[in-house]
Amino acid sequence: MNLRHHGDREATPGLVDLAVNVHPAPMPPWLREAIASSVDDLARYPDPTPAEAALAAHHHRGRSDVLATSGAAEAFTLIARLRPWRRPVVVHPQFTEPDVALASAGRAPEHVILDGGFTLDPAAVPDDADLVVIGNPTNPTGVRHPAAAIRSLTRDGRLVVVDEAFNDDGTESLAGELVAGLLVVRSLTKLWAIAGLRAGYVLGEPTTIAELRDLQPPWSVSTPAAAAMIACTTDEAVTDAKARHVDVEQWREHLERGLDAAGIEHVPSTAPFVLARPGAGVHASLRAAGFAVRRCDTFPGLDDSWIRIAVRPPEVSTKLLEALSARP
Known part of the structure; x- marks a missing residue:
């Protein structure tokens, strides 16, 4: 098991990055x-x-x-x-x-x-x-x-x-x-x-x-x-942090509702990512469709049926959900 594997290795050029858990907005x-x-x-x-x-x-x-x-x-x-x-x-x-x-x-x-x-x-x-x-x-x-x-x-x-x-x-x-x-x-x-x-x-x-x-x-x-x-x-940072957290909560709810609608097992999350279990081979198929998600067979206790999806604005998550629903 490759314990040194991290999401940044997934986010190669040309793919939509849903593998790295960094907030998508630029620094303030x-x-x-x-x-x-x-x-x-x-x-x-x-x-x-x-x-x-x-x-x-x-x-x-x-x-x-x-x-x-x-x-x-x-x-x-x-x-x-x-x-x-x-x-x-x-x-x-x-x-x-x-x-x-x-x-x-x-x-x-x-x-x-x-x-x-x-x-x-x-x-x-x-x-x-x-x-x-x-x-x-x-x-x-x-x-x-x-x-x-x-x-x-x-x-x-x-x-x-x-x-x-x-x-x-x-x-x-x-x-x-x-x-x-x-x-x-x-x-x-x-x-x-x-x-x-x-x-x-x-x-x-x-x-x-x-x-x-x-x-x-x-x-x-x-x-x-x-x-x-x-x-x-600073006080300004505290205020902006609360706003960013609210955004992440709303984006995550959109993603989780979409996973529910697609019948994809996932773990209720309190973080800027969601652990989902769409099945073996989905990680590779999503890459072929242009999406980088985090493979999870490098985490002890998980296997290649799991993927971790970084929370993104609804328009990005919707495209990912469409790609998941389009699987044969």
Whole structure:
């Protein structure tokens, strides 16, 4: 199973991109201006301290609770190297970079595969797991787990890592809570369409954040990325984020209604993508019809009968639904 496969490999030129979960609208003017203005400071080495302070205030946390990272992927790499994990567990299906990071660090992650709607059963996690990684909402299922269920996973001698890269509305988020033994990984690249900038961060207990900081390469977060982090915490950003989230909700409802009408099995989603099960071979047939969707046989717990569809405006989703309905 190719755990390094991601949606960007699907979105090749000439295809309608429904594989990458980046908001289709361009970055807003205030964000573009902040990034462009930061170019004047490129002669100096980057300093993420002001960005971390802004992110901490945004989540009503202490400054020492935040570590800025080069995207969420760097956070998983640092976490994998944080301890000599004895029994790391990744709850699947979910984003596979935690698996890759652990394997690169010489750790063999164990999988807890969720079924029955892909909802979390805390009892399924082994009692002696010292690292547990889970997404919320989860990529690729779109399922959002109760914060209380995730909080219940914490215990002495265990670190619980929650990937909140797609938690754009704050529902069931643990980002604003200081919970012993819990790290929250966040990303700014999806909602604001800045995937190429690599802007993420980790929230957690100050001692754990300090240990992660010691593992981080110097100047890991670029000056433009730090500027984007600050800009995305402003009142204007909060207002625009709510508007973007409303758009995504409406677009997702249109897509899910279309899947229902076509009789295609899918998982009710709370994310900017929908996991659907139109059957084996559909991924290839959609590519032949001009549509790139995310194959799902690279996610533990799924097979090639599943595809992940990025949420797009209705006129785009309607064309995809027509292509699905036109299958023999």
